[in-house]
Amino acid sequence: xxxxxxxxYSVAIADDHVLVRKALGRLINTFNDYFxxxxxxxxEEVIKIINSREIQLPDILIxxxxxxxxxxxxxxxxxxxxxxxxxxxxxxxxxxxxxxIKMLKSGAKGYIMKNVEPDDLKDAFDSIIKKDFYLPDYxxxxxxxxxxxxxxxxxxxxxLTPKEKYFLQLLxxxxxxxxxxxxxxxxxxxxxxxxxxLCEKLKVKTRVGxxxxxxxxxxxxxxx
Numbered sequence: 001x002x003x004x005x006x007x008x009y010s011v012a013i014a015d016d017h018v019l020v021r022k023a024l025g026r027l028i029n030t031f032n033d034y035f036x037x038x039x040x041x042x043x044e045e046v047i048k049i050i051n052s053r054e055i056q057l058p059d060i061l062i063x064x065x066x067x068x069x070x071x072x073x074x075x076x077x078x079x080x081x082x083x084x085x086x087x088x089x090x091x092x093x094x095x096x097x098x099x100x101i102k103m104l105k106s107g108a109k110g111y112i113m114k115n116v117e118p119d120d121l122k123d124a125f126d127s128i129i130k131k132d133f134y135l136p137d138y139x140x141x142x143x144x145x146x147x148x149x150x151x152x153x154x155x156x157x158x159x160l161t162p163k164e165k166y167f168l169q170l171l172x173x174x175x176x177x178x179x180x181x182x183x184x185x186x187x188x189x190x191x192x193x194x195x196x197x198l199c200e201k202l203k204v205k206t207r208v209g210x211x212x213x214x215x216x217x218x219x220x221x222x223x224x
Contacts, residue, residue, distance in 0.1 A: 042067045
């Protein structure tokens with residue numbers, strides 16, 4: 001689907017409902033900086049299109065969680081393993097903590113409900129592009145609630161410096177990496193070092209992974 005706008009970022013949609021795909025496509029083409037690249041009816045079709053190399057890779061892939069055949073979890077995992085530069089935004093009618101956490105662990109950068117307002121979808125795009133993650137407040141609470149039920153003593157075995165713990169805490173906010181660097185009075189390069197060090201220590205790959213790990217194992221104070 002082409003557009004005459006000088007949009008910066010491309011978006012693809014995978015959803016088994018034709019009306020949903022068409023409506024989202026029309027909406028996305030009204031957003032500044034974004035345009036609809038392609039649509040697919042499921043995970044298998046997404047992979048086929050991407051592997052064909054006949055089209056550019058999308059910057060964002062809106063991925064329905066519940067699709068026949070290859071579902072959202074499996075598709076997100078495949079995308080994360082083969083094309084991690086594609087930022088997956090999970091889309092669902094389900095506001096269930098286990099579903100949200102499973103999608104995030106499958107590699108999704110964010111999660112949004114199908115009944116949100118158009119402005120919320122645009123905010124999700126902006127956050128994923130600029131900050132590499134998006135979780136609205138009503139979902140963040142559910143994720144935290146679900147993870148807190150399984151806090152383990154493993155936190156006592158993880159040796160983090162005070163600065164690393166503070167950095168981990170700031171990762172839970174909506175601050176960008178540049179804003180975190182300013183708040184910690186360090187350079188962006190130092191923030192990159194903190195992230196690399198934590199990812200190595202905690203055996204995760206992304207900001208969302210760090211946040212989930214930190215909350216689950218009591219490394220983050222969620223009362224702040």
